[in-house]
Amino acid sequence: MRLLLVTCALLLLGTTAGSCQDTTELFIDTVPVLHVAPPLLAEQAWAYDLACSGLHPTVRFEDINWWVADLIAHSKRHNLEGYWGLPDSSSIVIDLRSVNNPSVLAHEILHYMRQEGGHPDDPFKKCGV
Numbered sequence: 001m002r003l004l005l006v007t008c009a010l011l012l013l014g015t016t017a018g019s020c021q022d023t024t025e026l027f028i029d030t031v032p033v034l035h036v037a038p039p040l041l042a043e044q045a046w047a048y049d050l051a052c053s054g055l056h057p058t059v060r061f062e063d064i065n066w067w068v069a070d071l072i073a074h075s076k077r078h079n080l081e082g083y084w085g086l087p088d089s090s091s092i093v094i095d096l097r098s099v100n101n102p103s104v105l106a107h108e109i110l111h112y113m114r115q116e117g118g119h120p121d122d123p124f125k126k127c128g129v
């Protein structure tokens with residue numbers, strides 16, 4: 001399956017840090033992705049986010065669609081580790097090198113919980129992801 005990365009930019013405006021990106025950093029228009037089971041540490045990352053953020057998400061962990069891709073090879077940024085929002089708001093894509101990185105998982109899960117791009121200090125800085 002191929003995923004349009006161009007659309008991602010529309011969902012991630014206002015990015016200043018973390019593992020997401022903005023339009024100017026997109027390099028290609030498509031990335032091959034693999035639909036996968038939740039990463040081993042994803043449920044722990046979800047619990048961590050709930051505890052540190054105080055959020056009460058209306059979305060459920062079980063409804064996340066997990067994808068893995070070689071994001072680093074397919075973007076201008078050498079450190080793109082993940083993003084949320086494509087192909088839909090239930091999807092999280094993780095770079096294949098970061099599948100076991102709890103910070104990356106927690107960061108993208110926060111986007112999913114909030115259903116928003118951008119990185120306000122609360123909850124991102126508050127949670128340290």
Ligand SMILES: [Zn+2]
Nearest residue numbers: 018019020119
């Ligand atoms: Zn982000």
